Amino acid sequence: MINTTRVVITGLGALSSLGNDVNSNWQNAKEGKSGAAALSYFDTEKFKTRFGCELKNWDPTLKLDRNDIKRSDLYTQYGLYVAAEAMEDAGLDVSQLASPFDGGVIWGTSQGGMGTFEKEMKEFVGNDLTPRFNPFFIPKYLVNMASGVISMKYGFMGINYTPVTACASSNSAIMDAFNYIKWGKAKVIITGGSDAPITEAAMGGFNALKALSTRNENPMIASRPFDVERDGFVMGEGAAALILEEYEHAKKRGAKIYGEVVGAAMTADAYHLTATHPQGEGAYMCMKFALQEAGLSIQEVDYLNAHATSTPTGDLSEIKAISRLLEGTHDNMHISATKSMTGHLLGAAGAIEAIFCVKAINDGIIPPTINTENLDPAIPEGIQIVTKHALEKKVKVALSNTFGFGGHNASVIFKEFV
Known part of the structure; x- marks a missing residue:
């Protein structure tokens, strides 16, 4: 059932x-x-x-x-x-x-x-x-x-x-x-x-x-x-x-509703104590499982709040996972990394980034990734990363990624309440 x-x-x-x-x-x-x-x-x-x-x-x-x-x-x-x-x-x-x-x-x-x-x-x-x-x-x-x-x-x-x-x-x-x-x-x-x-x-x-x-x-x-x-x-x-x-x-009880949670998943990299899987295998499957539960495709995600901590290897492995999901179709989804502003809150990172996802849905604004002046050339063309300034955009679906030492991956999907 x-x-x-x-x-x-x-x-x-x-x-x-x-x-x-x-x-x-x-x-x-x-x-x-x-x-x-x-x-x-x-x-x-x-x-x-x-x-x-x-x-x-x-x-x-x-x-x-x-x-x-x-x-x-x-x-x-x-x-x-x-x-x-x-x-x-x-x-x-x-x-x-x-x-x-x-x-x-x-x-x-x-x-x-x-x-x-x-x-x-x-x-x-x-x-x-x-x-x-x-x-x-x-x-x-x-x-x-x-x-x-x-x-x-x-x-x-x-x-x-x-x-x-x-x-x-x-x-x-x-x-x-x-x-x-x-x-x-x-x-x-x-x-x-x-x-x-x-x-x-x-x-x-x-x-x-x-x-x-x-x-x-x-x-x-x-x-x-x-x-x-x-x-x-x-x-x-x-x-x-x-x-x-x-x-x-x-x-x-007549509560106001900001949005709803429609999907979530956790996976393990089973790869390294501190490094993410170089091809983002665990991250890829984590996002995929969360989307499957939500009954959505990655093309229906308007905003992705990336785990992206500003480390040389971690950022790229996440982008590889995202790119693999997108399969060359980059038209709709925008990405930003709010850790560029808050720093990395470790175990609280997903929570503060969930707030930003919910507010993006409510206000139609995607917060920027600041300080990113020259994108790593290893990032595939077409990946839309919001840099420098916020982007006004209707956001119906937002996906938030977090990854932890030990190879822990967790993705949560938020959706506009209708």
């Missing part, structure tokens, strides 16, 4: 270096602004990369109480913050559910409480008198804690867990939320992801992998997906949340 359950989007929340809410993120993305700047969280003198995309003027007390802040790592605080915006936007609370078990949370992250772990270990090793750990050490650094705390905040007692697929984590979370609602296991799920990876350990570790850009002299132009001179990604931080809801439930 064909499952006709529709899964719609009724609330949005966003936090990145471009802004502390959905509207400011979207406005700055449309204008092609960069969130990159010199790092301020720690002394970067000994680091090869000394910049990133930190949050700006973020005040957690606007949405979080003192205990939320005291007991939570930054990645959980970010998650709580965007969940609050999304729930307010959706006009939703647990009293609108027939049962609290109809509401769930599926929340992605890559590193969880990396900052807490780093801080506590430094203090333990550096204390010669009586080495001790903070009593909140364990709950603060656990990767599932944001999901748990969000559910506690809103009284959602249904499905609750955290998929961890590196930089594909929040797309994995969105896919799982979509599926659980389709299967009748929930009516509403708060989904998305958060990461706070601008720490000494993360920056040093990614530098050791030679994955980060080292354009310290001009951070704002460092992230340049598809450009022939790209030299690595720019670390970002933040979070984004989407309220996914079963359509009849949303209709009954």
